Amino acid sequence: MHTVAVLAYEGVIPFHLSIPCIVFGDDLLKLGAPRYRLLICAEKSGLIPTISGFQISVQHDLSALAEADTVIVPAWRDPIDQPSDILLDALRAAHARGARIVGLCLGTFVLARAGLLDGRTASTHWAWADEFERAYPGVRLDRNALYVDDGDILTSAGTAAAIDCCLHLIRRDHGAEIANRIARRLVVAPHRHGGQAQYIESPLPAFGNPDQLSSTLEWALAHLNQPLSLDRLAARAGMSLRSFTRRFKQKTGVTVVQWLLNHRLAEAQRLLETGDCSIEQIAEMAGFGSTVSLRQHFSRAFSISPASYRRQFRKTAA
Numbered sequence: 001m002h003t004v005a006v007l008a009y010e011g012v013i014p015f016h017l018s019i020p021c022i023v024f025g026d027d028l029l030k031l032g033a034p035r036y037r038l039l040i041c042a043e044k045s046g047l048i049p050t051i052s053g054f055q056i057s058v059q060h061d062l063s064a065l066a067e068a069d070t071v072i073v074p075a076w077r078d079p080i081d082q083p084s085d086i087l088l089d090a091l092r093a094a095h096a097r098g099a100r101i102v103g104l105c106l107g108t109f110v111l112a113r114a115g116l117l118d119g120r121t122a123s124t125h126w127a128w129a130d131e132f133e134r135a136y137p138g139v140r141l142d143r144n145a146l147y148v149d150d151g152d153i154l155t156s157a158g159t160a161a162a163i164d165c166c167l168h169l170i171r172r173d174h175g176a177e178i179a180n181r182i183a184r185r186l187v188v189a190p191h192r193h194g195g196q197a198q199y200i201e202s203p204l205p206a207f208g209n210p211d212q213l214s215s216t217l218e219w220a221l222a223h224l225n226q227p228l229s230l231d232r233l234a235a236r237a238g239m240s241l242r243s244f245t246r247r248f249k250q251k252t253g254v255t256v257v258q259w260l261l262n263h264r265l266a267e268a269q270r271l272l273e274t275g276d277c278s279i280e281q282i283a284e285m286a287g288f289g290s291t292v293s294l295r296q297h298f299s300r301a302f303s304i305s306p307a308s309y310r311r312q313f314r315k316t317a318a
Contacts, residue, residue: 002034002173004020004036004068008041016074016162022186023170025038034174043086062087070099073110074105074107075125075158092114099152100153108132109136112139113136119139121150122150146165149168213239216237219236225284227287227289230244271286273310279307
């Protein structure tokens with residue numbers, strides 16, 4: 001059983017602590033996948049005060065990190081407040097023995113302080129990007145990414161992005177179908193690509209029917225196998241091409257082309273994992289038009305061919 005250790009500390013924000021607990025604490029057996037063993041740990045076991053004025057009871061100390069396959073550091077209380085050497089040493093030791101390390105939101109600061117991000121690319125909350133770059137010039141900060149998957153270390157931006165990052169881990173471990181089912185339980189988007197913009201400058205302005213754009217996006221997701229040009233989508237939304245393009249970017253944070261590509265790639269992953277369709281059929285069903293197009297985009301996004309991905313996923317699942 002895969003063990004996930006989530007760090008608690010004095011002044012922790014309960015909601016941030018609850019994100020990995022909700023995602024990895026779900027009864028995956030009901031969804032057709034093995035359960036995770038979830039451990040909440042702190043420097044000392046016992047009652048830990050939260051920032052919200054109540055205490056939580058933590059049963060495990062940092063020795064739990066020695067048996068964890070994944071270690072998650074939720075949003076740290078304040079980047080100015082340095083973590084203890086005991087905690088940093090425990091994180092270094094867990095990483096050295098091969099554990100997967102995750103820093104959610106300001107938890108990225110803790111990983112950087114431990115030296116685990118030197119020479120790597122990372123993400124953190126956009127509001128603290130300047131402070132992070134000043135404090136850790138040896139880390140390449142991606143200011144726009146929702147989350148960054150660097151193999152054995154993952155980092156994310158703010159609260160919603162932490163959910164995206166945890167769901168991404170579920171996708172890595174158990175595939176798109178299980179991750180999508182958990183997302184539906186949480187009533188969140190089933191998949192947001194890590195490279196999607198984490199901060200949208202202005203909210204979607206009111207226009208006509210407030211559901212026009214959302215309805216068009218839902219329709220597009222149900223018809224990914226069809227040619228979906230800008231003109232066709234704008235016409236379905238009842239907008240001019242210019243207005244549709246502008247409002248789409250305001251709502252999603254990405255271009256129409258990138259949004260469609262992200263969802264088509266996610267659909268291709270799901271089909272590769274769950275069905276026996278040929279690569280040619282999957283290319284058509286996901287809207288790539290040709291196997292060449294599917295292979296090019298899939299390989300560029302995931303550094304593996306669709307056929308190899310299918311073999312690797314089935315081997316892992318077995």
